[in-house]
Amino acid sequence: MLQRILAHFPAHTHPLTAVSDPDGLLGEEEVLAALVARGFTLVAEPDPVHLRHRLAQLEPWSAERPVVVVTAGALNALPYDIWQEARRVELALHTFFPTLSYPLVRLLSPAQRWQLARAPLPAQPLARQATAEFLLRHVFGADAALLAQPAQLIAWLDGYHARPEPMPPPLADALLAALRRFPAYANWPLAELIGSRDAFAAFVREQWLGYLQRATGQPLAEPGGTYFLAFERDQALQDVLPRLLRSGTLPRLALPGAGQVPAWARPAVLAAGEDDALRRGEELLATLEEAQPLAAASGRWEGWQTLARTWAAFNLLRYAPQGGLSAEQERRGRQLEARLDAAFWAWLGRSYAALGCQRLPVPHHVSHVPHYLAYQGRQGAWQRAALIILDGMALHDWLRIGPAWQARHPDWRFHEHLLLAQIPSITAVSRQALVSGLRPADFAETLQSNRSEPARWAAFWARQDLAGESCAYARLAPDRAELPAALTGPRVRVACLVDQSIDEMVHGSTLGEKGVQAALQVWLDGASRRLEALMAELLQLGFAVYVASDHGHV
Structure with a gap:
């Protein structure tokens, strides 16, 4: 697939190329990186x-500095002189x-299509249902026949x-229909288990508590x-237990009389007074040491996202105010950090600029967020939207x-998506990009401050035909418990709220990251x-609430 696409773009040949790409084929990471490399x-x-x-800005175009104009529409809809x-x-x-x-293949993300491209295509055309089964099997590893047992x-x-x-x-619906045919899943909340990571984790924890209660007689x-x-009866489930612990889906439970449980269950319980940090730290280090070379070798954003979540979980332990890791684990963490930094820096050099070209349907840079919100609005996902920016919130803070x-x-539902901050990842640059939907090069005259954010937020939404009273911007005071007046009007459709509390913690800390984490608990x-009360009020007013960070901290 890569070579077939690249064949349309020979290097050093055409100064200007216009591409009609209604399906987003150029949005795949390896395609983008290869084009940038050319x-x-x-x-x-x-x-x-x-x-x-x-x-x-890009003139003069030349065969050595070629430009590709990408449109989702017809080429003849471009300005005539460009066409x-x-x-x-x-x-x-x-x-x-x-x-x-x-229609089904088109619903896949660029990364999922790339996974599909690695599978051998069927020789004969498949109908919709057969295509759904093919995609589930080859893209998501979900063959219903192999998922017939709970483990x-x-x-x-x-x-x-x-x-x-x-x-x-539609693929989730097809998988649900297939799974519901199995008697083992009668009355299971299958839709929630597939649709929500949090619901799945809560289900596993509830089931584990039920087992421990039966095993110990304690009211858990x-x-x-x-x-x-x-x-207690399913050995295959017992074999899955270490995986659930390592992924963090199932946290260990402090259990009086932990010795009562059988040997296979003991890794998932803590004796009285036992600290989980050492065991959890060892699991995370093992996962990171295994995943880091794989992410570096694959060179794909998906791998780095998974690695980032695990690294953030490790940092939660590493910077816990009360400590918890051993000196040896701290040493391994520092060594791993150096390797991660070097590998990630190399990946950024190859892929960062390329991913900046791909805003929709999956955003990659924080500057894509306003475009994504507008896209979601066009798709009917919201009638009113509020973007809350937690300035300086790192991924491990969010955890x-x-x-x-x-x-x-418990009635709130979170859907998470990781993004890349703008480089350099400082407030004046990255937050301004997040608010404006612009690349830093497009607001070079205001790079030194954030004073232009209200105007840039309004300008973006004016281009989406939401101007004047439809658009609001406000900075939140830490001690304020009511909505800013600018957001209370019934005509407000899109709002941006900036909370600088975490960023101020970081800049004010004299005790390093452990001090920040202690302050975060107070916050x-x-x-x-x-x-949270403001967010609840926004939800009651019919806003869809999006929470984002402009950059993190280490």
């Missing part, structure tokens, strides 16, 4: 004014997967929820619960904040509750 600069600007401005001057290319997804149902399904779900991107809803689980996983919010608001116990 010297191409990709421009995807649906707004003709922005398109002309961007092309003017006339450019070499013209049309890409179509169905030409790469001619024997599969086009198999639990192991598959654990791996599936570690992926950065979910399967499209909710009364009247329904238990589907027979850990503390998210569970705390979920515990206090969670105090100011965070006021922010």
